[in-house]
Amino acid sequence: MEVSDSFYALVETVCRDLYIKSLKEIPPDVVESIKRAAAKETKEVAKRIFSHYLRSIELGKKENMMVCQDTGIPIYWVKIGGKLRLDGSKLEQAIIRGTERATREHPLRSSIVSPLKRENRQTSTGDHIPIIHYEFIADSDVLDILFMPKGSGSENMSFMKMLVPADGINGIKKFVLENVVGAGAKPCPPMVVGVGIGGSSDLCMTLAKKATSRPVGSQNPDPQIAALEAELCDAINQTGLGPQGLGGDTTALGVHIESAWTHITCNPVAVNIQCWRAERRRAIITPDGKVEEGF
Amino acid sequence: MAEFRFKTPLTEADVRQLKIGDSVLLDGVIFGVRDGNLIRVFDKNVAPPCDWKGAALLHTAPNVRKIGPGKYEPICVGTTTSMRMDRFTEGLLRDYGVRAILGKGGLSQNSAALMKQYGAVYLSVTGGAAAMETLQIEEIEKVYWEDLMPECIWQIRFKGLGPMTVGIDAHGGNLQADVQQQAKDKAAEILKKMGITS
Ligand code: SF4
Secondary structure (H helix, E strand, C coil): CECCHHHHHHHHHHHHHHHHHHCCCCCHHHHHHHHHHHHHCCCHHHHHHHHHHHHHHHHHHHHCCCCCCCCCEEEEEEEEECCCECCHHHHHHHHHHHHHHHHHHCCCCCCCCCCCCCCCCCCCCECCECEEEEEEECCCCCEEEEEEEECHHHHCCEEEEEECHHHHHHHHHHHHHHHHHHHCCCCCCCEEEEEEECCCHHHHHHHHHHHHCCCCCCCCCCHHHHHHHHHHHHHHHHCCCCHHHCCCCCCEEEEEEEECCCCCCCEEEEEEEECCCCCCEEEEECCCCCEEEEC | CCEEEEECCCCHHHHHCCCCCCEEEEEEEEEEECHHHHHHHHCCCCCCCCCCCCCEEEEEEEEEEEEECCEEEEEEEEECEHHHHHHHHHHHHHHHCCCEEEEECCCCHHHHHHHHHHCCEEEECCCCCHHHHHHCEEEEEEEECHHHCCCCEEEEEEEEEEEEEEEECCCCCEHHHHHHHHHHHHHHHHHHHCCCCC
């Protein structure tokens, strides 16, 4: 179905709203897992930290406040229905304008700078920012946009290694566990640990990031990978890092793994961490302009 | 684990009482600092335009709204990862007399040794819980170095900032580093149990 020009204007306002709302309403699956972790926590300091998390979640929802100050790197995961006829470059411009409008109109802190001069346009945009990933979905006629304002405390805790086939699954387990513990308090634990396995180096890292966008506690459909997720999550929680790395029973809310096939000589693994607020927000737009919001 | 409440500026006696794990509330002026402004102070040798004797410095990341020349109100003010600013600890304590560094994620053992030497503490703010922190602000009194926006120096008056957890005390204790070391030991043990040694 061919979309009209008003469709792109709609995408623009939807993207603006996704940015702002994602900073204020923590996804329900994240809230539930924080509540569960708080309820079973045994350490006093950790209990206090959880109470601060829950209070901020509540302020976000009830008082319309930003839960965390970090407006992050704006990242969009866009799924385009195969039956949707649209102009890709107009779509991209609408997403960029929506990002800029959120920054100006709310206003939000622009966290984006050029890499060497550290120049800030105060728009949350710049070369290749926002980051937009595209995927095409057969038999669908909707545009599905998932937005993440990726906080830097956790983004700075990203790790990638080209393991070799002889390192096997054990090499993957060791890499994940050691890097999560090495990240320590910096990514604001308890965290969602995204793991990418396979692919090329760049795809592997993208898979790790994509894994963090899944609802907390969801499982990979492949039973072997799902078992690895559970085993790693359990191992991480035994380390006792706890909320803010001050010690406690829950360090990971979940471990999510996404995979791709790879080269015969490769065994890549990547870790990308999402902090406790694990913010994301989704909008599904139909060709006639109906918007359904979700997470 | 004792509970404390102080008004800034802090004295050496104030901070020497604290032990890791204690909880602290702060009232009064706290200075917001971070990468950009500390790089200017220490790497470009520009003296800070405010008095940091006895000061509490917060590793901060503000979202603000401009309401007049040099005047801002908070939208969302939170705390950023401290380790990036670890190398500035010595200068802050030795040259400017800072008594407390507030941030998230902890500082190094080297910073802990300096805090013992000079009489200062690291207070761990709950990262990500910026909504709560923002409501503890009474006023953004002044902003220095606006050209660095948002990495200016922010002079913020708080009422009851916290409760924060003493992460590093003035006696050499470093809670986040201890917890991380224990976690590393535990991880090695888990890997061994999984039969992964090399
Ligand atoms: S690590 Fe995440 S939760 Fe913590 S301050 Fe940064 S963005 Fe916020």
